[in-house]
Amino acid sequence: xxLAARLLLVAxxxxxxxxxxxxxxxxxxxxxxxxxxxxxxxEARVVELTGDDxxxxxxxxxxxxxxxxxxxxxxxxxxxxxxxxxxxxVSLGVANPAQVRTPGTYISFYPRLDKVxxxxxxxxxxxxxxxxxxxxxxxxxxxxxxxxxxxxxxxVVPVTVNSxxxxxxxxxxxxxxxxxxxxxxxxxxxxxxESVEYVVEQSQAAKKPTVGFLEGLTRxxxxxxxxxxxxxxxxxATEAAQQPQTVGKKRIEVDxxxxxxxxxxxxxxxxxxxxxxxxx
Amino acid sequence: xRSASPARLAGALALGAWTLLCPPVATAQEDFFExxxxxxxNERIEGVSKHAEDPKETPATVTILSREDIERWGFRTLSxxxxxxxxxxxxxxxxxxxxxxxxxxxxxxDFNTRILVMLNGHPVNEPWSSFGGVGREMLVPLDLVERxxxxxxxxxxxxxxxxxxxxxxxxxxxxxxxxLAGWRVRVTGGNQATGSGVVxxxxxxxxxxxxxxxxxxxxAAGYYGSAGxxxxxxxxxxxxPVRFDGSTAWGGxxxxxxxxxxxxAFVTASRGDWSLMARTGVREKEGAYAPYGTVFGxxxxxxDHRTLLEVKWDRRLASGWDVAARAFHDIYTYxxxxxxxxxxxxPPAPGxxxxxxxxxxxxxxxxxxxxxxxxxxxxxxxxxxxxSLGRDFQLRPLVGAGGSAVxxxxxxxxxxxxxAQEEWRPTERFTLVLGGNWADTDPGGSKAQPxxxxxxxxxxxxxxxxxxxxxxxxxxxxxASYEDDFETxxxxxxxxxxxxxxxxxxxxxxxxxxxxxxxxxxxxxxDGLIQGVExxxxxxxxxxxxxxxxxxxxxxxxxxYQSRGVVRxxxxxxxxxxxxxxTSAYLNLAxxxxxxxxxxxxxxxxxxxxxxxxxxxxxxxxxxxxGSYAVRFMGPHAVDSxxxxxxxxxxxxxxxxxxxxxxLVYPVTxxxxxxxxxxxxxxxxxxxxxVPLRLPVDGRRVELSAExxx
Numbered sequence: 006x007x008l009a010a011r012l013l014l015v016a017x018x019x020x021x022x023x024x025x026x027x028x029x030x031x032x033x034x035x036x037x038x039x040x041x042x043x044x045x046x047x048e049a050r051v052v053e054l055t056g057d058d059x060x061x062x063x064x065x066x067x068x069x070x071x072x073x074x075x076x077x078x079x080x081x082x083x084x085x086x087x088x089x090x091x092x093x094x095v096s097l098g099v100a101n102p103a104q105v106r107t108p109g110t111y112i113s114f115y116p117r118l119d120k121v122x123x124x125x126x127x128x129x130x131x132x133x134x135x136x137x138x139x140x141x142x143x144x145x146x147x148x149x150x151x152x153x154x155x156x157x158x159x160x161v162v163p164v165t166v167n168s169x170x171x172x173x174x175x176x177x178x179x180x181x182x183x184x185x186x187x188x189x190x191x192x193x194x195x196x197x198x199e200s201v202e203y204v205v206e207q208s209q210a211a212k213k214p215t216v217g218f219l220e221g222l223t224r225x226x227x228x229x230x231x232x233x234x235x236x237x238x239x240x241x242a243t244e245a246a247q248q249p250q251t252v253g254k255k256r257i258e259v260d261x262x263x264x265x266x267x268x269x270x271x272x273x274x275x276x277x278x279x280x281x282x283x284x285x
Numbered sequence: 286x287r288s289a290s291p292a293r294l295a296g297a298l299a300l301g302a303w304t305l306l307c308p309p310v311a312t313a314q315e316d317f318f319e320x321x322x323x324x325x326x327n328e329r330i331e332g333v334s335k336h337a338e339d340p341k342e343t344p345a346t347v348t349i350l351s352r353e354d355i356e357r358w359g360f361r362t363l364s365x366x367x368x369x370x371x372x373x374x375x376x377x378x379x380x381x382x383x384x385x386x387x388x389x390x391x392x393x394x395d396f397n398t399r400i401l402v403m404l405n406g407h408p409v410n411e412p413w414s415s416f417g418g419v420g421r422e423m424l425v426p427l428d429l430v431e432r433x434x435x436x437x438x439x440x441x442x443x444x445x446x447x448x449x450x451x452x453x454x455x456x457x458x459x460x461x462x463x464x465l466a467g468w469r470v471r472v473t474g475g476n477q478a479t480g481s482g483v484v485x486x487x488x489x490x491x492x493x494x495x496x497x498x499x500x501x502x503x504x505a506a507g508y509y510g511s512a513g514x515x516x517x518x519x520x521x522x523x524x525x526p527v528r529f530d531g532s533t534a535w536g537g538x539x540x541x542x543x544x545x546x547x548x549x550a551f552v553t554a555s556r557g558d559w560s561l562m563a564r565t566g567v568r569e570k571e572g573a574y575a576p577y578g579t580v581f582g583x584x585x586x587x588x589d590h591r592t593l594l595e596v597k598w599d600r601r602l603a604s605g606w607d608v609a610a611r612a613f614h615d616i617y618t619y620x621x622x623x624x625x626x627x628x629x630x631x632p633p634a635p636g637x638x639x640x641x642x643x644x645x646x647x648x649x650x651x652x653x654x655x656x657x658x659x660x661x662x663x664x665x666x667x668x669x670x671x672x673s674l675g676r677d678f679q680l681r682p683l684v685g686a687g688g689s690a691v692x693x694x695x696x697x698x699x700x701x702x703x704x705a706q707e708e709w710r711p712t713e714r715f716t717l718v719l720g721g722n723w724a725d726t727d728p729g730g731s732k733a734q735p736x737x738x739x740x741x742x743x744x745x746x747x748x749x750x751x752x753x754x755x756x757x758x759x760x761x762x763x764x765a766s767y768e769d770d771f772e773t774x775x776x777x778x779x780x781x782x783x784x785x786x787x788x789x790x791x792x793x794x795x796x797x798x799x800x801x802x803x804x805x806x807x808x809x810x811x812d813g814l815i816q817g818v819e820x821x822x823x824x825x826x827x828x829x830x831x832x833x834x835x836x837x838x839x840x841x842x843x844x845x846y847q848s849r850g851v852v853r854x855x856x857x858x859x860x861x862x863x864x865x866x867x868t869s870a871y872l873n874l875a876x877x878x879x880x881x882x883x884x885x886x887x888x889x890x891x892x893x894x895x896x897x898x899x900x901x902x903x904x905x906x907x908x909x910x911x912g913s914y915a916v917r918f919m920g921p922h923a924v925d926s927x928x929x930x931x932x933x934x935x936x937x938x939x940x941x942x943x944x945x946x947x948x949l950v951y952p953v954t955x956x957x958x959x960x961x962x963x964x965x966x967x968x969x970x971x972x973x974x975x976v977p978l979r980l981p982v983d984g985r986r987v988e989l990s991a992e993x994x995x
Contacts, residue, residue, distance in 0.1 A: 053745050056328070057339035063660040063710035088657060141461055141489045141499050167488060168467020170995035173951050193463045196321040199952060221317035 037078045037097050040235035044243050045076075054082055062088035074246040080191065083107040093249030095242045100191025102256055103145035110245040110255045114190050115218050116233040116262035118149060122157030124231060124264065128282060129214060131184035133160040137176070137204065138189040140165050146189055166194050176204055180211040188217045188227065201225050205270070212274045214281070223267040228274060229281055230265040237261040316866045331406065332434040332454030334706065334718075335443050335609075335653065335664065341748035344718040344738030345451075346791040346805045348372050348435040348860070352464060355427050357869055357904045358915045359942035359958050363402070363419040363433070363453060369900050369915040369940065371435050372803070372858045373875035374450070376419060377893060377969045379980055380513075380543055380573040381587055383420045387450035388437060388807065389854040389877030391894040392816070393925065393972035399449040399758055399783075401441050405457055405553070405562055407595050408444065411617035412645040412672040412698060414763040415447055421509055421547035422568045422589040424455050428471055428483050428992075429505050429551065431458040438787045438807065439756025442736045445668065445702035445724045446757045449785045449811065459553055460501035461489035468995050475958075475988035477514060483507035498557035506550040513543025514984050516573050516582070523976045526626040527581045529635040529683075535575070535976040539582035543573035558600045565592040576623075576974040580636060583624040592616040607655045609666075615647040624683065631682035638681045640688075645674040645762075649700070662708040672698035674762055678769065696766050699727040700759075706736070716740040728766070729759030729782045746796070752789040757782045760815055764846035771832060774844040775820075779828040781848050785811045803860040814850040814881070819843070852891065854879040867906035869913075874899045893970035895920035895934050911944040914962075924970045924978040933979045936967025951995040960986040 042049045052068050054061045062085050069075055069089040076095050077086040083096040087107040094109030096102070102111035115121065125131045136150045147163055154161035164179045164186070166172045172194060180186065186208055194200045195217065205226035208215045214228035223230050237259040245257060264282035271278040329337040333345045340347050348371055350360075360366045364383035367374040376383040377391070385397045392399070402409050402417030404424055410417040418424065427433075434454040441448030458465040465487040473481045485505035491497040520536035527535045549566030572585040579585045595613040602608055623639040630637045649670030656663055675695050681688035706720035718738040725731040737753045760780040768776045789807040796802055820826055823837035827847055832839035856877030863870040875898045880888040897920030904913030921935040941962045945955045964985040971980040 055339045055341065055745060057337075057342045059336065059338060059657065059662045059708060060342045060710060060716065062657055063662070064713060066659045067710075067713070141491055144491060144497075167490070168994070169952060170467040173995065191321075193461075193466070196318065197463055198318045199946070201318075203948075203952075219317075219321075221320060225317050 037235050037238060040239040041076055041078065041097065041242055044236070044239035049076075054079060054085060056081075058085055061085045065089040074249050076242055076246070077109075083109060083111075093246075093251050095245050095249065097238055097242055100189075101143055101146050102254060104142075105254075108251065108253055110242075110250045110257060112238050112242050112245065113256055113258040114233065115146075115258060116231055117258040117260060118153035119157060120260070120262045121231050122153055122159050124262070124282075125185060125216070126157055126159050128280075129185055129216075131159055133162060133183045134216075135162045135164045135176075135179040135183040135186045136189065137164040137166060137172075137179075137186055137192070137194055139167060139192050139194060141167075142192050143189040150187070166192075166200075169200070172200055172203060176207050177211075180207055180213055183213070185214045185216055188215065188222065190218050195219075195222065198225070201227065209270075209273045214271070214274055214276065220263075220265045223265050223270065226267070226270050228267060228270040228276070232263045232265055233259045234261050234263045319864075319866070330434045330436075331456070332403065332436055332452050333440055334708070335406070336655065341742065341793050342716060342740065344736065344740065344750065344752060345440045346372070346437045346750070346752070346789065346803075346807075346858075348437075348803075350433040350435075352431050352458070352462075354869075355430060355433070356944075357911065357913055357942075358902055359913070359940060359956060360427055361958075362421060362427070363424060363455060365940070366427075366433055367419060367435070367453070369902065369917050370871065370873065371900075372805070372860050372873045373437060373856065373877060373898060374435065374453075375895070375898055375919065378983060379576070379972065379975070380983075381570060381576060382416075382418065382422070385417075385419060385450065386894055388856050388858070388875065389879035389891070389894055389896065390450060390811070390852065391891060392814075393893060394817075394974060398447070398761055401444060401448040401452045403452065403454040404564065404593070405595075406454060407562065407593060407613065408447070409591065409593065409615075410447055411591065411615070411619075412647055412674055412762060413617065413619060413643050413676075414761040415758070416589075417453075418568075418589065418591070419453070420568070421545070421549075421566070423566070423591040425457060425505065425549060425551045425564065425566075426481075426483050426507055426509075428469075429457050429465065429485060429503070430455055431462060432456050437805070438752070438789055438809070439734075439754045439785050440736075441756055442706065442720045442722050442734060442754070443664065443666070443704050445700060445704075445722065446726065446732065446734075446759055446782065448756050449758050449783065457551070457553060458487070458503065459489070459555065460487035460503045461499070462487060462503075464994075465503055469992070470995075471990055471992040473988050473990040475511075475986060477986060478512035479510070479986065479988060481507065481509040492556065500554070500556040502552075502554045504552050507548070509545065509547040511543075511545050512541065513545060513571065513573060515540050516542060518574075518977070518981070521977060523578070525578060527575065527578065527976065529580060529583070529626050531626065531628075535581050537581070539573065542571050542582055542584055545570045558598055560597045560599070562595045562597075563593065566590070574971075574975055574977075574980055576972075578625070578974075578976075580624045580626050584622075585624060586620075586622045588618075588620040590616075590618045590620075605656055609653045609655075610651065612650040613647070613670075617643075617645045617647075619643045630680060631685075631687065634682040634684050636683050637688075638683060639678065640681055641676070641678045643674065643676045645672065647672050660710045663705070664708075665705045667701070667703040669701045670699075672700065672762070674698065676767075692770055694766075694768075696762060697727075698762050699725070701725045714742045716742075724757070724759075726759035726782070728762065728764075728778070728780060732757045732759075732782055732784070747794045748792060750789075750791040752791060753787070755784060755786045757784045758815075760846065764815055771840070771843065775826070775830050775840055777828040777830070777845050777847060780815065780846055781813055783811060783813045783815055783848070785809055799863060799865050801862045803862075804858065806855075806857045808855045809853070811852040811854070813848040814852055815846055815848055816850065817844050818847045818849060820845055850881055850883040852879055852881045853888075869902070869904040871902045872900070889926060890923045892923045892925045893933075893972075895922040897921075909946045911946075912942070913944075914939055914941040916940075919967065919969070922970055925973055928973060929978045931978065933968045933970045936965050936982065937963075938965050938967060938982060939963055949993075951993055954992045956988075956990040956992070958986075958988045958990070960988070 077083045086094045217227045266283035268278045333343045373388040396416040398415035409423040436452040487503045489501040516539040518536040523535040547568040569588040575581045593615045597611040599609045621641040626636040651668035653666030677693040702724040704722035720736040787809040791805040826837040858875035899918040902915040916939045967982045968979040
């Protein structure tokens with residue numbers, strides 16, 4: 006965090022609470038916090054989470070008094086936000102909301118899946134795709150992809166990975182059956198450098214694209230990323246705050262989808278980056 | 286001896302400065318994987334307050350080493366971690382054990398009884414002499430470890446006692462850990478006939494339909510074996526026979542007297558709220574330097590067999606309370622064989638072996654409740670354990686059958702603690718931690734300890750801590766009750782606990798995402814130091830012990846453990862960590878001053894405790910290759926003043942590692958390790974159980990490992 010940003014944060018914390026509280030994870034990855042602060046037109050009061058659940062929940066208990074809605078940004082912030090009793094939670098940046106117990110509205114990290122499969126079917130001309138995931142982490146997400154694929158006429162082949170050995174045993178055979186490989190968010194496969202390097206290498210050898218859902222993956226050799234734009238997620242979150250969910254969980258996927266293409270990776274599999282959606 | 290000359294010291298400091306100040310080789314481009322690691326997994330510590338918390342929030346000075354750190358620097362044992370990566374802890378190795386000191390405190394033959402060593406939060410210190418092994422005796426190979434938490438100072442409020450130096454908590458991975466899921470095999474070979482292997486399997490998944498629960502299993506087993514070094518030490522006159530031919534010449538060359546064997550097995554499993562951990566392992570080590578006046582070069586041995594089983598249940602209740610319960614059963618057996626040159630005991634045998642066996646059991650449980658109440662977090666709980674111990678010893682002839690009558694001793698002990706801690710965060714920038722416990726031990730009696738910590742965070746990246754705490758160490762069963770038929774040692778049933786009081790200022794500053802800085806300054810006072818005392822007059826005998834004559838007259842000259850002395854310590858420490866894409870570096874510097882005073886006498890330096898300790902590490906990744914080195918400096922320290930004058934220490938040792946990652950169907954990593962790469966012949970102070978005043982550090986060892994995951 007820059008000094009200016011730190012001063013801004015301190016100033017914002019010193020100001021009286023006038024609007025919703027935004028929970029900001031310590032890591033500034035993925036730009037969600039900045040987007041939601043902009044979407045709230047400066048009314049937001051930012052509480053930065055340290056990652057220490059107790060410290061964070063105590064801070065929220067103090068800072069969120071009188072707040073109707075909390076925006077929780079980050080994989081674990083929804084659980085912390087639930088400690089601020091009385092406020093509804095709108096959560097962003099959770100990889101798999103099915104594994105979080107906090108009731109509230111979850112803005113999906115993934116774009117709308119019908120748009121994802123429309124792109125896979127129409128632009129990549131894929132008839133079958135492999136979805137690489139760890140069951141203990143992303144079983145529910147994989148089921149969602151299978152259903153959405155069926156609806157779009159694209160077969161989704163689950164590529165389950167429980168270990169490094171599984172990855173080495175399953176990716177290569179799967180590439181023989183599918184037209185592209187999809188990588189789940191927040192999965193041990195996509196957060197491991199060695200695993201991503203292997204998937205990329207095998208996919209390039211098979212001349213098949215790899216598709217992630219976080220922009221940063223395209224810097225690591227993944228062919229393209231289908232990203233829910235932070236601004237669109239922030240907009241969806243502020244809209245959801247008008248009718249906050251206090252019982253059960255509601256999952257919202259944003260309409261917009263941004264295609265981020267790695268030219269180098271696209272050319273490595275003999276694809277035309279522009280044809281995949283790259284901007285000149 | 287090649288000690289650290291000014292030129293070598295200057296060279297090391299220059300190397301360190303270059304390490305930390307040179308621009309990183311890699312660019313500062315955002316690294317997706319580091320960002321993802323930060324986003325999905327923040328750094329945590331659990332060993333201080335029994336819940337996960339940020340190091341900036343925990344009421345103690347701490348160092349945390351991740352799995353990546355352990356692999357990067359090639360640490361194989363906890364002892365190496367303490368020497369090369371801690372902020373003031375160190376070990377002296379005498380080829381029996383690695384014996385820990387911390388921040389100016391070190392006591393000969395204390396067998397790590399003043400530091401709490403834990404495996405996944407389970408104390409492994411055994412009941413006999415509270416020995417907590419930091420080598421291969423009680424833990425698991427660091428291959429299986431997710432992180433190591435080092436806590437400095439008396440921090441065992443929620444554990445009872447035993448933590449005068451601090452806590453070391455070794456946290457293993459589980460079946461879902463990215464590095465341990467699936468099969469993993471590591472084989473190592475090296476000089477000194479060293480060979481080791483570890484096989485593990487980790488698995489995880491979900492069971493149940495509507496309310497699925499995650500299960501995780503990690504199973505591992507392995508073996509370490511080494512013939513050890515060829516010993517070549519200067520000869521000196523012991524003053525008593527240390528050879529079977531009656532010679533009193535201690536030292537010279539000896540081969541095959543430094544071997545080590547250490548098989549182990551480990552399981553951790555969990556499903557939903559339940560978890561289980563089991564570990565068993567044996568370590569047999571030859572004491573190459575012939576302790577206790579044994580015959581030089583004749584293979585004195587010690588064998589530690591540590592088994593533990595723990596079952597835990599952890600659940601959040603509908604009322605908002607978190608409840609955790611655990612039950613455990615620990616077994617520790619110890620076997621020691623000491624060869625002595627004395628042809629008069631079992632003629633015509635040239636000598637005999639002293640054979641000591643102990644078998645101790647710890648059975649107990651803990652119940653803990655915790656709850657968040659707005660800005661408050663309250664933890665209350667208690668633990669109880671019953672300790673039983675059997676011991677026997679016998680003198681056996683070196684050749685032939687027979688031997689003396691077996692002397693047996695059975696004893697029991699008790700440990701109970703009630704504790705409570707309140708963590709109050711009234712404002713954004715301030716945290717107050719108040720806690721207390723009451724412990725009752727046998728031997729030792731009852732004690733109460735407070736903890737107060739005020740933590741100020743002017744900025745989310747900066748934490749300033751003011752810490753006050755007291756800790757105690759009950760006398761061990763060995764210290765209070767050991768007697769060998771009044772031949773050399775007598776018991777002391779009135780022995781009381783040691784107590785330490787500590788004040789500390791501590792800070793952590795994450796100066797940038799790549800640089801973190803840490804520092805502390807402390808003062809402490811240790812009262813009622815328990816130490817072995819040679820009885821000089823009958824009036825000095827404590828606990829009402831009398832000899833066979835019915836008086837204390839015939840106890841003069843024997844050893845008795847007594848509470849004598851005060852140790853005052855103070856010190857400062859500073860650490861810096863740097864991490865960028867592919868580059869990692871660290872620097873630790875600690876200075877401490879300790880003075881011991883007995884019965885109002887003059888203050889004296891503690892022997893074997895260096896005032897100055899330092900360590901530096903640097904690692905750079907180049908594609909599939911990674912090169913790293915770690916250097917430690919042990920400052921000068923006094924030798925055992927009761928036996929002579931002079932200094933030891935003042936040496937540098939360096940470990941280096943080159944790693945290469947490739948693929949042979951499955952991913953394989955090769956490591957070339959050089960331990961004590963420069964073959965530094967540093968000397969450290971020797972305990973009073975050895976003939977010489979100084980003993981050398983371990984020599985150079987070269988190891989090649991291959992690690993396969995499939």
